[in-house]
Amino acid sequence: MPTSVAANAYSLGERLAHKYADRITGQIRIPASAASYAQLPHDIPAPLRQALVLRGISQLYSHQAEAWDAAARGQHVLVVTPTASGKSLCYQLPMIAAALRGGGKSLCLFPTKALAQDQLAELEALNRLGNMGLRPHTFDGDTPGDARQAVRLRGDLVLSNPDMLHQAILPHHTKWAQFFEQLRFVVIDEVHTYRGVFGSHVANVLRRLLRIAAFYGSKPQFLLCTATIGNPVEHAEALIGAPVHPITRNGAPSGERLILLWNPPVVQQQLGIRASARSQTSRIARHALRAGLKTLVFANSRLLVEVLSKYLKDAFDADPRKRKPAKTEPLLELVPGDRPRESRMQRRIQAYRGGYLPNERRAVEQAMRAGEIDGLVATSALELGVDIGSLDLVILNGFPGTISAAWQRLGRAGRRQQPALGVLVASSDALDQYLVRRPDYFFSKPPEHARIHPDQTLILFDHLRCAAFELPFQQGELFGAQDLAVFLDVLVDESVLHKHEGRYDWIADSYPANAVNLRSVADGNFVVVDSTDGRQQILAEVDYTGAALTLYEGAIYLLQAEPWQVERLDWTGRKAYVKRTFVDYYTDAIDYTRLNILDRFASVQTGLGVCCHGEVHVLRRVTGYKKIRYYTHENIGYGPISLPDQVLHTTSLWWQLPAAALEQLFSDRQQALDGFLAAAHALHLVARVSAMADNQDLRLAVGDGEAATSTRALRAASQQTQPGQQAQHGQQTQLSARFVPTIYLYDNYPGGMGLSEPLFARQVELVTAASTLIRGCDCELGCPACVGPVAEDRERVLPSQKQLAEMVLKHLLLNTQDAS
Numbered sequence: 001m002p003t004s005v006a007a008n009a010y011s012l013g014e015r016l017a018h019k020y021a022d023r024i025t026g027q028i029r030i031p032a033s034a035a036s037y038a039q040l041p042h043d044i045p046a047p048l049r050q051a052l053v054l055r056g057i058s059q060l061y062s063h064q065a066e067a068w069d070a071a072a073r074g075q076h077v078l079v080v081t082p083t084a085s086g087k088s089l090c091y092q093l094p095m096i097a098a099a100l101r102g103g104g105k106s107l108c109l110f111p112t113k114a115l116a117q118d119q120l121a122e123l124e125a126l127n128r129l130g131n132m133g134l135r136p137h138t139f140d141g142d143t144p145g146d147a148r149q150a151v152r153l154r155g156d157l158v159l160s161n162p163d164m165l166h167q168a169i170l171p172h173h174t175k176w177a178q179f180f181e182q183l184r185f186v187v188i189d190e191v192h193t194y195r196g197v198f199g200s201h202v203a204n205v206l207r208r209l210l211r212i213a214a215f216y217g218s219k220p221q222f223l224l225c226t227a228t229i230g231n232p233v234e235h236a237e238a239l240i241g242a243p244v245h246p247i248t249r250n251g252a253p254s255g256e257r258l259i260l261l262w263n264p265p266v267v268q269q270q271l272g273i274r275a276s277a278r279s280q281t282s283r284i285a286r287h288a289l290r291a292g293l294k295t296l297v298f299a300n301s302r303l304l305v306e307v308l309s310k311y312l313k314d315a316f317d318a319d320p321r322k323r324k325p326a327k328t329e330p331l332l333e334l335v336p337g338d339r340p341r342e343s344r345m346q347r348r349i350q351a352y353r354g355g356y357l358p359n360e361r362r363a364v365e366q367a368m369r370a371g372e373i374d375g376l377v378a379t380s381a382l383e384l385g386v387d388i389g390s391l392d393l394v395i396l397n398g399f400p401g402t403i404s405a406a407w408q409r410l411g412r413a414g415r416r417q418q419p420a421l422g423v424l425v426a427s428s429d430a431l432d433q434y435l436v437r438r439p440d441y442f443f444s445k446p447p448e449h450a451r452i453h454p455d456q457t458l459i460l461f462d463h464l465r466c467a468a469f470e471l472p473f474q475q476g477e478l479f480g481a482q483d484l485a486v487f488l489d490v491l492v493d494e495s496v497l498h499k500h501e502g503r504y505d506w507i508a509d510s511y512p513a514n515a516v517n518l519r520s521v522a523d524g525n526f527v528v529v530d531s532t533d534g535r536q537q538i539l540a541e542v543d544y545t546g547a548a549l550t551l552y553e554g555a556i557y558l559l560q561a562e563p564w565q566v567e568r569l570d571w572t573g574r575k576a577y578v579k580r581t582f583v584d585y586y587t588d589a590i591d592y593t594r595l596n597i598l599d600r601f602a603s604v605q606t607g608l609g610v611c612c613h614g615e616v617h618v619l620r621r622v623t624g625y626k627k628i629r630y631y632t633h634e635n636i637g638y639g640p641i642s643l644p645d646q647v648l649h650t651t652s653l654w655w656q657l658p659a660a661a662l663e664q665l666f667s668d669r670q671q672a673l674d675g676f677l678a679a680a681h682a683l684h685l686v687a688r689v690s691a692m693a694d695n696q697d698l699r700l701a702v703g704d705g706e707a708a709t710s711t712r713a714l715r716a717a718s719q720q721t722q723p724g725q726q727a728q729h730g731q732q733t734q735l736s737a738r739f740v741p742t743i744y745l746y747d748n749y750p751g752g753m754g755l756s757e758p759l760f761a762r763q764v765e766l767v768t769a770a771s772t773l774i775r776g777c778d779c780e781l782g783c784p785a786c787v788g789p790v791a792e793d794r795e796r797v798l799p800s801q802k803q804l805a806e807m808v809l810k811h812l813l814l815n816t817q818d819a820s
Contacts, residue, residue, distance in 0.1 A: 009293050009392035010419040013258040016287065023280070026261040026439020032417075036251035038065035043072070044093065045100045051130030057089075062251030064089050067223070070245045071185075076222040078191070078244040080232045083411035085252035088122060091187045091223040096126070099134055099156040104184030107220075108159045111193045113140050114361060115384055116159040119189075123157060140164050142358050152176050162194075162202045165209065167513045170470055173212045180216040190384050191226035191236055192404060195450040196697055197749050201518040203239050203454035204463035207480055208470060210241075215471055227408045230449040238452055241480060255414040259422045259443075263436045273783070276633065277427040278304070281397040282311045284423055289316060289349075289375050293392035293421075297377045298409050300398045302353045302546070306558030307586060308397065309351035309377040310630065313561050316374070317349050351560050352378040355528075355540045380405070382412070392420060398427040399435055401694045404447035430685040431695075433785030434773070451754075454480060458751040461487065465512040468497055468504060475502035519543075526551055528559075531567065531577040539564070539578070548622045549589040551576040552641040555625065556587045571644065585629045585636055591622040595701050595744055598649065606763060607812040609657040613760035616746055618701075620646040651752030653760040654744045655683075655767075655812055662741070665807050669739055675804030676702050676741040678787035679812075682770035682805060687745055690766065691755050698755050701744040764813070771809040774802060 017024050037059045040049060052058075060068070063081055067090035070077045079090045091108070098104030110116045116138050123136040136157040137143075141164065143151065151158060152175055160169070169176060186209070188194075194202045213220055222240050226232050236244045262284070264275040281297060288295045289312070297312075299305045350373050352364050361381075367373050371390075376382070380400065394413040400406055406424060414420030426436035435442045454460070460479075464487055467479065473488055488504050491497040496508040526547040528540040540559055542551055547569075550557060555566040557578055563586070564578035600614040627637040657665075666672040684700040691698060747753045759766065777786035782802035799807070 008291055009288070009413070009421040010256060010258050012288060012291055012293065012393070013260060013421040013423070016284065016423075017260060020262070023262050023265055024260055025263050025436050026443065028259050028439075028443050030254075030257040030259065032256040032419075033254050035253040036062040036249075038062050038251070041065065041068050044068075045097055047100060047130040047132045048093065048096050048126070049130075051126045051132065054129040055126065060089070060251075061086050063247050063249060064093070064251070066247050066249075067091070068093055070247070071221065071223060074221060075245040076224070076240065076242055078224045078226065078232060078236045078246045080226055080228060080246060080248045081250040081252065082254070083227060083408060084254075084414075085250050087189075087225040088119065090225060090247075091185070091189075092123065092126070094223060095157060095185045095187065096123075096132070096134065098184045100132060103156075103182055105155070105179050105182045106157050106185040106187060107165075107179075107183060108157065108187040108189070109165060110159065110161055110189050112381065112384060113138075113142065113161065113358065114365065114381065115189065116140060116161065117362065118365070120159055123159075139169070149175075152179060155179065162205055163518055166201075166205045166466070166516070166518055170205070170208050170212060171466070171511065171513045173215075173470060177216060180213055180218060183213055183216075183218045183220045186220045186222050188222060188224045188239070191224050191232070191239065192229045192408075192450055193384065194239060195235070195452055196694070197459075197753060198519050199239065199450065199452035200454045200456055200459050200753070201463070201516070203241070203452055204459060204480075205518070206240055207454075208463060208467045211467060211479075212470060227404060227411075228447050229404050230447045235450040235452070238454070253417050255417045256419045257410075257414055257422060258420075259410060260424070261436050261439050261442065262423055262425045263433075264426065274428055277397050277425045277432075278308060278311070280425045281308060281395055282315075284395055284425070285312055285375060286315055288393045288395075288421075292374075294371075294373075294390060295375045295393045295395065296382065296391050296412055297375065297395045297397060298382070298400065299377060299379060300400060302355060302379060302550070303558065303586065303588070304397060305351050305353045305377050305379055306561050307630070309349060310558070310561035312349045312375055312377065348372075348374040350376055352376055352382055354379060354381050355542050356559075357538070357540060380409075384408075390418065392418070394420075394422045396422075396424045398429065399424065399432045401431075402448045403442070403445050406442075407447070428784040428789075430681060430785055430788065431688060433783075434685060434689070437785070453754045456751060456753060461490075462512070462516045464488070464491065465496060466516060469506045469512050472506070473497075473504040475504075526574045526576055528557060528564070529575055529577050530564070530580070532579045542576070547574075547576070548641075548643050548646070549591065552589065552622065552625060552643060554587070554639045554641075555589075556581070556583060556585065556627075558586060569643075585627045587625045587627055587639075589622050589641065590624045590626065591620060593699070593701055594619045594621075595652070595703065595746065597654075601651075602760065604763070606655065606767065607810075607814045608661045609655055609812050611653060611655050611760065611763045611812075613653045613757060614651070616650060616652045616744065618648050618650060618746065648748075648750045650747045650750060651756045652744050652746035653756045653763065654742050655763070656740050656742045657808070657811060659740070661811055662739070665811065666804075671799075671804065672739070672741050673702070674801050675808045676743055678774075678782060678801040678805035679770065679808040680743040681788035682773050682786055682809070683743060683766055684745060686766055686769040686773060687759055690762065690769070691759060693755055697748055697753065699746055699748045701746065703742055703744075704739055767809055767812045771806065771813065774805055774809070777802070 017027055039059055063079060064086060067077050067079055071094040079087050081087055095106035120136055120138050127134045134156050135154050137151040137155045139151050139158050139160045173180060224236050229235065233244060233246050262280060264277060264280045266274050285295055285297055297308060299308055350364050368376055391413045394410050396406060396409055400409060410422035413422055426432040464479065473484065477484060488497060492499050497504045498507045526542045527538050528542060530537045530539050551566055551569055553566055553569050557564045557566055563581050563583055565581040566576050566578050568577045596617045598615040598617055600612050603610055603612040622641050622643050624638055624640050626635050629636050662672055666675065680700055680702045688698055745756060745759060747755050774786045779786065781800035787801050787805045
């Protein structure tokens with residue numbers, strides 16, 4: 001092993017595993033691998049060959065050469081190799097060669113602006129070295145208006161994103177006529193990110209792209225790249241609607257890596273309460289930064305990014321005279337080869353997340369590449385392949401939701417073939433605990449399948465409107481595999497299309513693309529405006545769905561760990577006015593969700609109960625916020641929030657037990673709710689694992705019969721009720737025939753995304769798995785890993801929530817004859 005500082009990342013991991021052995025639930029050593037090379041192809045244009053040689057590239061990795069050959073044969077190419085394996089050259093070489101040979105144009109789509117900027121820098125560097133005279137340009141929301149015409153008319157290589165293609169390029173295709181006539185390649189990078197709702201939208205955007213390209217007489221080839229997922233070929237073909245040539249053998253070398261699974265220590269044994277993942281992540285990062293290791297910390301929310309970066313800035317960037325005294329156990333002693341960090345006042349710790357202004361994000365990326373930052377705390381915005389230089393350690397503060405995302409993040413360390421360390425710190429979330437207690441499952445589980453549903457009715461209608469605006473539809477024309485006649489006739493009835501002699505023309509005044517957001521249900525970002533001392537300076541942006549949880553009046557909005565207080569929120573104008581403040585707390589919103597059943601599509605008997613699939617109405621309301629003190633995490637106050645409700649119609653499956661069974665099982669209404677809340681927590685966990693679904697895609701609610709309330713709100717209400725007391729808000733302590741506790745798992749997207757229906761078909765399997773999970777948990781009374789948070793007063797009450805959950809699940813499995 002090399003004796004460089006990078007090698008100390010590996011040795012630090014070994015020391016951590018020894019010192020904190022009781023917290024390490026699993027570890028794996030991934031050996032280094034050698035490169036597999038191929039000669040530079042003989043038919044690479046001379047200027048491009050010169051640029052590669054001057055860049056220090058005298059030969060290709062084997063997968064890069066294979067991609068060149070497949071592209072030359074006219075095939076759609078899919079490259080499936082790990083992070084930092086040189087996938088970019090797989091598409092850069094064919095599209096540069098096409099531009100040099102005959103003026104062929106290429107359109108490159110990236111899921112983020114940061115990736116497009118990163119690739120632009122790479123292309124410009126090659127262009128200069130080879131003196132090739134190419135004209136690469138980005139075309140996104142940051143492109144100045146006066147530069148857009150130049151990009152349309154003279155751009156050889158246009159780097160954009162699906163949102164700009166959808167709203168700014170395709171609807172104005174006549175201005176891009178010359179570009180579409182010569183369109184040779186379409187590059188889609190990070191294909192694994194195009195899943196769920198976003199991926200379903202993007203598949204339809206690509207259908208529209210191909211339709212317009214055909215109108216101008218071109219038939220572009222697709223060059224696709226992805227990190228490892230379970231179904232790369234199937235997913236890529238569903239996305240572009242055509243067969244692909246897969247390249248899966250990686251020819252790039254990699255350094256040795258050590259991966260640790262870290263479970264915070266238990267601080268309350270009976271309730272299974274553990275130390276926070278925040279404290280453990282901060283501890284590991286301080287070990288690494290003190291040893292001089294370049295460290296990247298991933299957090300699963302923007303708020304956590306700011307909180308963690310504050311803790312690290314207080315430790316390393318603050319004036320030494322004002323630093324917080326250490327309140328935890330001492331750090332590891334340094335060993336020879338470690339580089340202790342000298343006291344310095346420079347800002348060596350930075351945060352990186354969505355919402356920062358473009359120039360701030362670019363500055364952080366550049367500083368990281370230049371080695372000017374020791375530690376970076378980020379959201380998934382840096383999960384993708386932006387080059388931020390050499391990293392020694394990656395820490396995941398919580399499981400990111402999928403196995404593939406976890407490995408993608410862990411793969412950011414060791415990008416220059418040096419030894420590296422990765423640590424996954426589990427939170428108290430049930431899925432985190434499920435995985436960290438099963439290290440063999442985490443290390444051996446194949447990556448999840450990426451799934452899209454481009455023919456989902458609402459999404460398809462959205463893009464048919466957009467496509468009809470761009471070009472008239474002809475009778476019998478296909479859009480994907482759908483027969484469009486029924487859909488187009490509906491649009492005729494809506495008076496947005498006119499049908500005449502087998503042709504459908506757009507006749508509405510509206511601009512349909514503006515009404516369709518590819519990434520979320522609602523449209524319109526909020527801007528954060530600094531109004532301190534009368535200023536009117538924009539600080540950041542927040543997407544619509546996050547605004548209600550972060551920009552309410554009284555909120556502390558954190559920007560690079562610096563607090564700003566929201567003075568006024570203009571919901572209609574999409575603006576939040578903030579002032580610089582100095583407080584020792586942050587704020588967290590309190591929300592609840594309520595469901596009503598609209599229609600039952602199907603139902604089956606399950607044990608003594610029933611499981612149904614149907615349509616529900618979901619109402620989400622943000623009611624207040626908590627003030628949480630730094631470091632101690634104690635609640636120091638509350639405040640009210642008054643914002644518009646958010647509603648949607650979607651699909652769901654749900655379980656119920658009849659009144660007779662409830663009377664046998666439970667002594668009162670509160671006990672029944674506790675049992676259903678606990679069982680619901682386990683069902684939601686195993687359903688997410690089964691469907692490979694993110695928490696934001698598959699949501700949970702528990703309530704009474706026709707109306708359900710989110711588990712978070714019900715737990716808060718139940719924890720305010722002492723054992724033996726009557727529940728608040730009109731709840732009765734005795735069960736009644738009208739009270740039907742119900743567990744709902746619903747698709748968090750209008751009209752549903754196809755998650756609830758297959759789960760309904762496997763409902764017996766889900767109930768069985770949930771029951772097994774609870775029985776196999778080591779806790780005594782129930783804990784976050786099996787039945788969710790348990791109120792402290794529950795430890796004095798029997799039956800416990802764990803026992804209540806087992807009772808519910810048992811009677812959802814028993815047949816009537818066995819139970820009686």
